[in-house]
Each structure stands twice: as C-alpha cells, then as structure tokens.
Amino acid sequence: MTTADPIERTLSRSGYRLTNPRRAVLDTMRVLGNHFTAEEVQVASPTVGRATVFRTMKLMRELGVICQVVLDDGTAVYQLADDDQADHHHHVICTECGRVTEFASDGLEGELERVATSTGFDIDTHRLELYGRCSDCDA
Amino acid sequence: MTTADPIERTLSRSGYRLTNPRRAVLDTMRVLGNHFTAEEVQVASPTVGRATVFRTMKLMRELGVICQVVLDDGTAVYQLADDDQADHHHHVICTECGRVTEFASDGLEGELERVATSTGFDIDTHRLELYGRCSDCDA
DNA sequence: TCTCTACTTGATACACAGTATCGATACGGA
DNA sequence: TCCGTATCGATACTGTGTATCAAGTAGAGA
Numbered sequence A, B: 001m002t003t004a005d006p007i008e009r010t011l012s013r014s015g016y017r018l019t020n021p022r023r024a025v026l027d028t029m030r031v032l033g034n035h036f037t038a039e040e041v042q043v044a045s046p047t048v049g050r051a052t053v054f055r056t057m058k059l060m061r062e063l064g065v066i067c068q069v070v071l072d073d074g075t076a077v078y079q080l081a082d083d084d085q086a087d088h089h090h091h092v093i094c095t096e097c098g099r100v101t102e103f104a105s106d107g108l109e110g111e112l113e114r115v116a117t118s119t120g121f122d123i124d125t126h127r128l129e130l131y132g133r134c135s136d137c138d139a
Numbered sequence C: 001t002c003t004c005t006a007c008t009t010g011a012t013a014c015a016c017a018g019t020a021t022c023g024a025t026a027c028g029g030a
Numbered sequence D: 001t002c003c004g005t006a007t008c009g010a011t012a013c014t015g016t017g018t019a020t021c022a023a024g025t026a027g028a029g030a
Helices: A006-013 A020-032 A038-044 A050-062 A106-118 B006-013 B020-032 B038-044 B050-062 B106-118
Strands: A066-070 A076-080 A090-094 A100-103 A122-133 B066-070 B076-080 B090-094 B100-103 B122-133
Touching: A006 A020, A020 A038, A020 A050, A020 A076, A038 A050, A050 A066, A066 A090, A066 A122, A106 A122, A106 B106, A106 B122, A122 B106, B006 B020, B020 B038, B020 B050, B020 B076, B038 B050, B050 B066, B066 B090, B066 B122, B106 B122
Parallel strands: A090 A122, B090 B122
Antiparallel strands: A066 A076, A090 A100, A122 B122, B066 B076, B090 B100
16 A cells, blocks of 8 residues: 555554554544644544544554643643654643644753753653743733 | 641641641651652552542642652652752653652753743743653663 | 631542453455 | 454543532631
8 A cells, every 4th residue: 555645654664554544543633733632633533433543643652743742731732743853852832722832952952961961860861841822822 | 736847837828727637648748758659649548538638639739849740651750849949940750760859950941941932932831851760770 | 615617528429541352354465 | 365463443441630519627716
C-alpha cells in the first residue's frame, strides 16, 4: 500500500500497517488540529472503537507524530507535531482558549544544560511548558 | 488550639481547622518524605478516609505545603516543599529511583523570560521538569 | 466549661483517562 | 488462495481524583 502522506509513510516505514481506523483517527486529528483531547478524537471518529483511538494515539505519540501537552491543571491535551520541530521543542499554552504553540530556543537549551550539570543528576530529557494568554485572548 | 509546627500554623493562619485527620495525613507525608503518590499516603494513613486524604492533599497543594511533580510518563507524585524554595522552583526527577530534588536558577528564569516575550504570549507561569538518573543510581 | 454552628469527615457513588483481555477480522506475503 | 500475525471492537478493569450528603467536631463566644 503506497501513500504520499508523510505521517502514513512514517507508520509503514516503522513496520505498522496502514489501516482504515488509523487513517480515520489521523484525519480526525488533522481536522481538530491545534489541540485536542482523547475524548474529542473519539467523538469525532465515531466509526473507530474507543480502545483503538487510544491505541492509535499512543502509537502516534511513540512515533513523534503527536505530542502530549500537560495543562496547568495537570490534564493532558495533544496536538500534531510540527514537522520542522519534530525533535525537541516546548509548548506555550493559552490558559484562555487552549491554543498551543511550539517553540525551541538554543539559548534556553544551553542554560538548561548548565543547570542540569549543577544538579548532580545525569539528565536525559526535560519537559517545559509556558502558560499565559495568547495575543488574541490578551485583549 | 496552638501549635509550634510551621505547616499547622500555615493551616490555621489561613482559616482552616486543625483536625486529627489533617494531622495524620501531614505526619504521613513527612514520613514518606521525598516523593509519594496519593495512594501511598492513603495506605500509610489507614485511620483517614480516602476522600479526606485527597481533600487534604489538595488543600496542602493550594497552600504551597506540598508540590506536584509530573513524571515523564504523565503520572503525578508529590513531595513536601522545601521551606526555602517555597515560592518558585523546579524539579529534577530520577527516573530510576523516583527521587525528586528541587532547584531554582536565576539564569534560567531570565532566559525563560526572554523566550516568553518572544512567543507573543503574555506568560503568567511555567512548569519545568528535568529527568535523569541521580548520583546514587548513576553507577 | 458549655453551646452552637460552620467546617470537616467518612462512606459511597461517580467521573475521567487510559489499559488489559480476548475473540473476531483483515492485511499482505508465500 | 491460504495462513500467520497485526489489528480491531467490545467490554471490563484500573488509577486518580471529585461530588454528595448525613454525621461528627473544632473552636469561638457566652
């Protein structure tokens, strides 16, 4: 089964099958776009079983296709990863409308590296989220 | 009811009553110390009802007595806040043994401030967690 | 010290997010 | 076309936390 879609190619290149439920979940996530919960994907993909939605979302997370964003109340939302920031980035979350933006900063990474060595830990990774109001909501 | 305990004084100063269940939960958290889940507090406080354990932990979080730490798998653990870093700090989490250490860095905060303005968001707060192996586990 | 009452508690039911199980289905290579 | 295995859907289950509500109690005032 051939496809031009980069995400679908990531799937099949990783040895996963390209099934209709997976395509349906993927399409749904593309429609929902900027940020969505697992439940929103579910209700927007009525032909796909609940377990499959979660399984597919977990798979996409492992493949780096979507990324998890932890809101300040501790709940999780998801979003499709930007192609050009697929490797390492952070999130800015609007606490008003929920909009999520990705960013990366070399200066920040350098500072984090310095802090990491000062902790005495052997740091593998980190998670950073900024919370505030986006330009639309910041009237 | 007078008390010399600083946390208990924080409670009563904030207008909350000093009850035996609250004391019991507090004692348990002190025994568990560095990091604990809500469930661990529950089983270690058998005289206190489940709902009260959650209620008390939520209250302690609001008062800044304990702080929530999000592990890299998304689950939450808690720890008593250091007195001297009660205002703003971050966490380093050992992915091996679960040990949690707090740290603060002015350089980092400055860099975060710079990044925050560049996002176009009006940033209120942020969450940062470092994951790695502590000196004991990094054999 | 006694009383009163708003705050707090425990039991229970509920909610939400995600996982495990398992028989049925379908993809895709031989 | 056949077959093994990945995948699916239905369902039950788990973990973490909240809502409800009748009963208990801290602690301020008499």
